[in-house]
Amino acid sequence: xxxxxxxxxxxxxxxxxxxxxxxxxxxxxxxxxxxxxxxxxxxxxxxxxxxxxxxxxxxxxxxxxxxxxxxxxxxxxxxxxxxxxxxxxxxxxxxxxxxxxxxxxxxxxxxx
Amino acid sequence: xxxxxxxxxxxxxxxxxxxxxxxxxxxxxxxxxxxxxxxxxxxxxxxxxxxxxxxxxxxxxxxxxxxxxxxxxxxxxxxxxxxxxxxxxxxxxxxxxxxxxxxxxxxxxxxxxxxx
Numbered sequence: 001x002x003x004x005x006x007x008x009x010x011x012x013x014x015x016x017x018x019x020x021x022x023x024x025x026x027x028x029x030x031x032x033x034x035x036x037x038x039x040x041x042x043x044x045x046x047x048x049x050x051x052x053x054x055x056x057x058x059x060x061x062x063x064x065x066x067x068x069x070x071x072x073x074x075x076x077x078x079x080x081x082x083x084x085x086x087x088x089x090x091x092x093x094x095x096x097x098x099x100x101x102x103x104x105x106x107x108x109x110x111x112x
Numbered sequence: 113x114x115x116x117x118x119x120x121x122x123x124x125x126x127x128x129x130x131x132x133x134x135x136x137x138x139x140x141x142x143x144x145x146x147x148x149x150x151x152x153x154x155x156x157x158x159x160x161x162x163x164x165x166x167x168x169x170x171x172x173x174x175x176x177x178x179x180x181x182x183x184x185x186x187x188x189x190x191x192x193x194x195x196x197x198x199x200x201x202x203x204x205x206x207x208x209x210x211x212x213x214x215x216x217x218x219x220x221x222x223x224x225x226x227x228x
Contacts, residue, residue, distance in 0.1 A: 032216075034216045036216075042221075043203065043219040043220065043221055043222055044155070044203070044217075044219050045219070046216040046217070046218075049216055089155065091216075091217075099145075099157065099160060099168065100216070100217060101157075102154065102155040102157075103154075104154045105154055105155075
């Protein structure tokens with residue numbers, strides 16, 4: 001099965017700074033790379049995703065970059081705000097099934 | 113669409129009792145997933161169904177856990193007998209056949225289970 005690792009496990013930044021979370025995966029056939037955000041006591045929600053034929057995708061302050069050769073993709077958040085504080089999960093889609101494999105999560109804290 | 117609907121939102125039960133969690137997926141979604149979330153183990157996939165058929169139940173902890181999907185609009189996860197270590201938040205999620213084209217998974221609000 002897919003092995004997924006996220007780094008760092010916790011990240012603390014000052015409001016306005018940038019944050020980067022990296023996800024590595026093992027299945028070279030993976031073809032879909034989403035990021036989920038889970039606020040305290042809430043459900044995980046999809047915030048951005050990228051497909052294997054694209055290297056980068058941006059949506060306002062968030063972006064995802066993909067390096068298929070190295071088998072990793074990253075979440076970039078610029079101009080962080082306190083409401084960005086949450087746990088972020090990467091969840092690459094395996095190439096042989098329709099199952100997302102979730103990483104352990106990264107707790108991001110944005111200090112005002 | 114009301115999204116993925118789970119019930120109950122909270123459940124407190126005594127050890128040894130049977131617990132049934134319920135999920136209604138988004139209409140038109142044909143894949144359904146049950147996850148368990150704890151601080152120690154993160155988000156664990158318990159079982160997933162495609163077109164009402166269980167495809168992968170390798171994450172089900174033991175025989176005390178069972179899941180059914182009798183039709184496209186309803187699924188249950190049952191724990192019998194329940195134990196304190198089953199205390200967790202249980203999420204149901206649904207997606208189209210291929211998450212790549214259906215916007216990934218949509219999660220329900222979860223059921224917080226406490227076994228005392």
